[in-house]
Amino acid sequence: MSTLLRGIIPPLVTPLLDNNTLDTQGLERLIEHVITGGVNGIFILGTTGEAQSLSFNLRIEMIRQTAKILNKRLPLLVGISDTSIVDSIKLSQIAYEVGADAVVSAPPYYFATGQAELAEFYESLIPQLELPVYLYNMPTHTKVMFSPDTIKRIAADNKVIGFKDSSANGCYFQSVMYTMQDHPDFSFFVGPEEMMAEAVLLGAHGGVNGGANIFPKLYVDLYKAASTRNIEEVQRLHQKVMQISSNIYTVGSYGSSYLKGVKCALSVLHICNDFIAAPFNKFGDEQRNKIRAAIESLDL
Amino acid sequence: MSTLLRGIIPPLVTPLLDNNTLDTQGLERLIEHVITGGVNGIFILGTTGEAQSLSFNLRIEMIRQTAKILNKRLPLLVGISDTSIVDSIKLSQIAYEVGADAVVSAPPYYFATGQAELAEFYESLIPQLELPVYLYNMPTHTKVMFSPDTIKRIAADNKVIGFKDSSANGCYFQSVMYTMQDHPDFSFFVGPEEMMAEAVLLGAHGGVNGGANIFPKLYVDLYKAASTRNIEEVQRLHQKVMQISSNIYTVGSYGSSYLKGVKCALSVLHICNDFIAAPFNKFGDEQRNKIRAAIESLDL
């Protein structure tokens, strides 16, 4: 990545046949699908990628397969989040070996650290990584939120090139951008697609949005509208994103509805298998029919 | 309010001389200050107004005094949030008697209700109110979040005319707006000023922003820039708001830094007293000097 990454980076789902087997053909179709949709990079082994539900070996296989299929057509970002610093470094080495462009790291998620311990953890981890690093804020899952000052402290190492925020907290995201305003080469990406347009209008560099697995062009178009300040188009496309959010991510009353909805939609569209790794299960027929109806009513 | 309320409605601080005495002269100066700044209405007895820290009688006095000073120059919104439905109704009656335009209600905040109980509470409360109602979402303080569907259910009563969200959750706010899109006369206001511009760009109707007590014109100008889609001006003024947020609301390491910062700034500007009702205390000299320096560096 000689230039800064901008735009839509789908957090790729991990197509699976069962708890320990990749759906490799599905992965191929998915990667071609998002490339065709115009995305600006690919992020694997994030939350949407169910990284933590995969065995360590399967995570390694996912890195290798994706790199092979992608073949450097787009920047590749690899999630290395783990509760063990040793295994995080190992994943990073594999990412480096296969030619990935950057790694993405959320805080350790079993023990919750304080801010000083969090900064020290990254000050210990980062020198052991060979690739640039994005910090990944996901407090509902990791139980800790990077404070703006902690981000600033960690980003004193130039290897830290950006920040992805999935907190959905708009104040917090603005505070981080304000605190980091003297780091012009530092990138800000927003996870929740419902906030992507507004974040870009206020200065963010793009979105790592799960829906871009399913409808990559929509999110790419929305990003472009926002980055060119075409508010009318932003509002029109944003409504589509909200329709997806309201109808595809909310079937059933599960905390996991989002994940199930994304994988089910990809299956309905014949892109990849909808198997979901334990502890979750894929949707049954009734929910699948709702997802199908939701896709049809989108008129995309 | 024959027309819909739009723009900046400061959540007025309650100027105090001690725990049970209004700073009436300060209140007069404050009201003139925000009117001069061009605000579009006034909201009293919200969180920034320390309503819950005031005795019931002092809340009544605040309603009467504000109505008298304001003298219908601007729409007046009155917070009636209480853990007792009986006392909520009593506050609403006083608001009605003094000619207020609407009431604002957050959920009961001692017992946390489920969504069905929350809807039933409002279905019981609203018919007993004589003024239009804004729902007020403040989950950190009330321990419950209005679900979008609950808002839709409560808003089936036309007396419910709008929603103020202080959750800081951008996804949630977008979901509420999307869910309520078939209610064109329903208004959406955002509490956290750090998110006001982006919310308005995406369709919100204004901000109930604490900083508008101190610098009303800044927030009015930012609202206007956003509502006229002048992104360049939005970004310029938004930086000022972020500077206020970062430097005035974060002195000390208190959860109450925001409230202390706003009142201290108003005192530094000779607008009103900085006494804060129990359980909080006003800043000492050291913090006051930081606030003074922060104000000067704003160059407003």
Add this chain to the structure above:
Amino acid sequence: MSTLLRGIIPPLVTPLLDNNTLDTQGLERLIEHVITGGVNGIFILGTTGEAQSLSFNLRIEMIRQTAKILNKRLPLLVGISDTSIVDSIKLSQIAYEVGADAVVSAPPYYFATGQAELAEFYESLIPQLELPVYLYNMPTHTKVMFSPDTIKRIAADNKVIGFKDSSANGCYFQSVMYTMQDHPDFSFFVGPEEMMAEAVLLGAHGGVNGGANIFPKLYVDLYKAASTRNIEEVQRLHQKVMQISSNIYTVGSYGSSYLKGVKCALSVLHICNDFIAAPFNKFGDEQRNKIRAAIESLDL
């Protein structure tokens, strides 16, 4: 209270006819019922007493009526918890005037304070009270937990004579008792009846248990068994308490099942009305039948 309070102090429900009317006859029957059951004192206007759901005037009426009916036959403790320090003091004055023995205070519950602010709040409040004070820990409702050191700091004022813990956190309760071991005249009461016996076995002075409204003798007997270290009897009676907890407090899937269950059981036993103040509603026939069956199966 020339001697230390020990044993079972029921947190009295507030019998109601509607949101703003006491069921005075029910209150009389309830007080006679718990006196007959052998309880060691009465605590009104706690969480089980729905204090926060009552209008300020109704809380005052409840204090006066209870004092009149009780007529000093037992120690009377009055909850004065309020978000306003001024109104807390007012309630305390009324408690003093009617001859109550102590007041009980939980932290302000709208704004969450830090530990230093919490200590300062009590250091400001306590000198303005004319009665001895019990601190009341109820973190699920007040959003703040008294740290053991904060309790020690507040209890430097001898007017603070005890602590009631409703956190259900056994480690915490033990830590408070350990921290306060050099205050031999300080009392420790436990709220959750499921933990009463074990707390007393390890040194606590009694229970403020909601079930003692319904079956006062059971809780008195269990307390006696625990305080005389009759473990066999403790285990036998504790099973009854667990049966009540499992069958009477869990009907429906409401956060408010406990409160509804207690009032419904009292109504089934013809002791008082089961009206519950907003934001909650009493049980319907289906749940009432379950409560009736649960009572019958108790064989008390």
Add this chain to the structure above:
Amino acid sequence: MSTLLRGIIPPLVTPLLDNNTLDTQGLERLIEHVITGGVNGIFILGTTGEAQSLSFNLRIEMIRQTAKILNKRLPLLVGISDTSIVDSIKLSQIAYEVGADAVVSAPPYYFATGQAELAEFYESLIPQLELPVYLYNMPTHTKVMFSPDTIKRIAADNKVIGFKDSSANGCYFQSVMYTMQDHPDFSFFVGPEEMMAEAVLLGAHGGVNGGANIFPKLYVDLYKAASTRNIEEVQRLHQKVMQISSNIYTVGSYGSSYLKGVKCALSVLHICNDFIAAPFNKFGDEQRNKIRAAIESLDL
């Protein structure tokens, strides 16, 4: 384990030289130390064992080394908690191969499941395990609490032989025991040592207490006193446990003070190294001196 496990099972710390190297000599000394102290079994790779902070390979090595050193002198329980079901099964297989007696499993801790999903997860996992299973409740770290009914549902499989609760919620623990009263062969262990004595007095079968790494005999004696209902001795020894809890687990103001305190105390006593895996760091000299003083003042 032909008979039910009872008594004190220390959750063994994992002695480390660095993030990826066992302190094998320290592990040997530690195991001899707790055996000499009279403990009833050993539990490795729990929270106190920093399992999640260890690389997958190091966890395997810890299983093998412990089994070898222990050489079946005591029952061995192995923690298999992981976010990946595949890797949980793998750890369980290794435990089986080395002759461990049971495995211990906490819920997946990245994605938080609902109760139904949690039950389904275990219904999928358990048939794939060759050893008996203890369920491990650790809600602060896993973000989900086993409901009593979920435990009952999972325990329909006889392979599930017990429950360890580290919630510190005494009501909850009693509810689980009450709900499972018709499973006489099901065991209940309590994690927090501050609650061990009272839990055993009310029917629990023992403690998995971190302090038993340092002072095994104290916890064994306290367990014996509680199980023989010698309340006087219980209270005497419980005070020692509270002294440890108050003075050794609270140095510094870290969420990780407990873990740091246990390892530092073991190092002060020349039992094993005090290295702590990332994201935490061991105590410096100042804290170490406090730990040393706390140990001396214990007079054990």
